Amino acid sequence: MAASDERRFQSLVLAPIRRVQRRLNVVAWSGAGIAPLWAMATACVLSRLLLRDLAVWAVPPLVIAGLAWWLVRARSRGVSLEYAAVLADRSANAGGLLLTRLERPVGEWELSLNQFAQQVKPPEVPWRRPVGALLGALVFLAVGFLVPLPALRTSNINAAAATQVAAVQAQAEALAREEPLGPDVEEELRRLSEEVAQGRFDSADWEAADALEQRLAERASEAAAELNRASEAAAELEDALAAAGSAETATRERESLEQALMALDARASGNPEDSAAGDQEAPASEQNSQGQGADGQNRGDQQGGDKQGSGDPSAREAQARASARAQASGSPDQIADLRRTLERRQQSLAQRFGEENASQGNRGAQARRPTRRQQSGQGQKGQGQKGQGQGQEGQGEGDGEEGDGEGQQGNQHASRNTRQGKGEGAGVSRGGESQPVVFGGEAEMDPNRLAFQPLPDGNGGDAEELWGLRAADPQARTGQAGPSSAKGTGAKGDATAGPTSGPLLPRNRDLVKRYFGGP
Numbered sequence: 001m002a003a004s005d006e007r008r009f010q011s012l013v014l015a016p017i018r019r020v021q022r023r024l025n026v027v028a029w030s031g032a033g034i035a036p037l038w039a040m041a042t043a044c045v046l047s048r049l050l051l052r053d054l055a056v057w058a059v060p061p062l063v064i065a066g067l068a069w070w071l072v073r074a075r076s077r078g079v080s081l082e083y084a085a086v087l088a089d090r091s092a093n094a095g096g097l098l099l100t101r102l103e104r105p106v107g108e109w110e111l112s113l114n115q116f117a118q119q120v121k122p123p124e125v126p127w128r129r130p131v132g133a134l135l136g137a138l139v140f141l142a143v144g145f146l147v148p149l150p151a152l153r154t155s156n157i158n159a160a161a162a163t164q165v166a167a168v169q170a171q172a173e174a175l176a177r178e179e180p181l182g183p184d185v186e187e188e189l190r191r192l193s194e195e196v197a198q199g200r201f202d203s204a205d206w207e208a209a210d211a212l213e214q215r216l217a218e219r220a221s222e223a224a225a226e227l228n229r230a231s232e233a234a235a236e237l238e239d240a241l242a243a244a245g246s247a248e249t250a251t252r253e254r255e256s257l258e259q260a261l262m263a264l265d266a267r268a269s270g271n272p273e274d275s276a277a278g279d280q281e282a283p284a285s286e287q288n289s290q291g292q293g294a295d296g297q298n299r300g301d302q303q304g305g306d307k308q309g310s311g312d313p314s315a316r317e318a319q320a321r322a323s324a325r326a327q328a329s330g331s332p333d334q335i336a337d338l339r340r341t342l343e344r345r346q347q348s349l350a351q352r353f354g355e356e357n358a359s360q361g362n363r364g365a366q367a368r369r370p371t372r373r374q375q376s377g378q379g380q381k382g383q384g385q386k387g388q389g390q391g392q393e394g395q396g397e398g399d400g401e402e403g404d405g406e407g408q409q410g411n412q413h414a415s416r417n418t419r420q421g422k423g424e425g426a427g428v429s430r431g432g433e434s435q436p437v438v439f440g441g442e443a444e445m446d447p448n449r450l451a452f453q454p455l456p457d458g459n460g461g462d463a464e465e466l467w468g469l470r471a472a473d474p475q476a477r478t479g480q481a482g483p484s485s486a487k488g489t490g491a492k493g494d495a496t497a498g499p500t501s502g503p504l505l506p507r508n509r510d511l512v513k514r515y516f517g518g519p
Helices: 002-032 034-076 081-092 097-103 110-118 128-146 159-176 183-197 203-243 247-268 272-292 296-310 315-328 332-353 360-368 506-516
Strands: none
Touching (some): 002 034, 081 110, 159 203, 159 332, 203 247
16 A cells, blocks of 8 residues: 555656756756866867877867766756755645645645646746857867868078088088098987977077088098098009009009008098008008018018007908908009099089088198109290299190199289190190189289270361261262252251252151141
C-alpha cells in the first residue's frame, strides 16, 4: 500500500514539479556558461593566430579549463526543488496543496491535489539571451578556426647588410676551397646571416662583418702567397727540365717544389705549423743539397737522419710528403699541368678577394729573383732612350715574356712610357702588372702629342643692325632677281641674291598677304 502511494506521489506530484525545475535549471546554466564559453573561444582563436602549428597542443587544455569553469558556475546557480514547487503551485492555483503534499502524507484532499497537479504549466523564462550568447560564442570559435591565417610579416631586411654578408660568405666559400675555415668563422657567418634575416643588423654586426672580412682577406693573401710560391717552383722546375741543365739544379728545384706542395697540403689540412716547418726546412735542404751534390742516395740519407733526430712523423705528414714527392717527380708535361692548376687556383682567389691580395705574393717573389723563362725582347725605342732595363712581362696574341731590352726611355713624358716584350707571341704588353701612377706636372698631357692646327681668323662683320652681320666666307649665289614689287622684306646688308628673292607662286603670295599684309 505504501509502495503504491509513493508511485502515485512520484507520477502525479513530483513529475510536474521536476519539469519546472529542469526548465529553470536550463536557463540558469545557460546564463552561467556565457562568460566561460566566450573566454574559452577567445583563448582558442588567439592561440591559433599566435601559435599557429602549436595551437593543436594549446587548445585542449583551454577547452577543459572553460568547461570546468562553466560547471562550477552552473552548480552554484541551480534551482532547488522547493522553489520549483512554489512556481508550480502558483501556476496551477493550487493554494499550497503541492507544497503541503511535499511535507505531509496524502489525506482527504488527494483527489483535488491530483486535479491541480495536472494543471501545472511550465513557467515563462528568458531563454533567448543566454542561448543567443552561447551560439554567438560557438560561431566566433568556428570562424576563428576556419579563417585562413595571415601570412607571416617578414621583417625589413637591410639590403646593404644583406649584400655585405653575402659578399663575406662568398669569400669564405672561395677560401674554404684552399683551407678549412674553422668553427669560429662558420659560427660567425651563421650568426650574421640570422641577424640579417631577422632585421637586427646593427652597428656592432657591421663591425663584426668588417673584421671577419679582414680576417678572410689576410688568410686569402697567405694562401695566395703559398700558391704563388708553388707555381713559381713548378715553373722553375719546368724550365730546368726544358733547359737540360745539371742534375743538381733539377734536383734542387724539384725539392723546392716538394716543400711548396707540402706547405699547401698542410694549409689545406688546417695545420699552419706544418706549413711553417716546411718553410724552414726548404733553405736547409737546399744548402745540404749544394754541399753534398746531386746524388739522390746522399739526399735520402740526409732525410733519414733528419727523421731520426726529430722523431717519427705522423701518418698524415708521411702521406702528404709522399703525395708531394709524387707530384714533384712527374714528367715535364705533368709539371706544366700542375703549374697551370696552381695558377687557376690563384686566379680564383684573385677574382673573389681582388688582385691586390692574390698578386701580392707574385710581386714580392718577382722582386726577390728574376725568372729563368726570359726571352729576348725589344723595348719601344724613342728619341731619349738610354740604359738597359727589363721589359715588362705582358700578354698579347701569344704569351709575351719578360726580357732584357732597351725598355726604359729617358727624357720622355710619362704617357709615352709603354713597354713591350717579345716572347712566343710578340704582343703588346698587357700583363697583370699596373703602370706607375704619376702626379703633378708629370701627369699633364704632353703637348707634343697633340697635333695643333691654327684656326683661320673669322670675319664677323659689323654688327650695326640686326640684319647686318657678314659671313666669314660668303659664297655667291646665282639666281635671277625678280622685280622689286615681288620681293619680301629683305635684310639690309651685303647679302647676295638667293633663291628666296625670286617671284612667289600665286598660292604662296596669298598666304603672305594673309599673314604679313602688303599690297
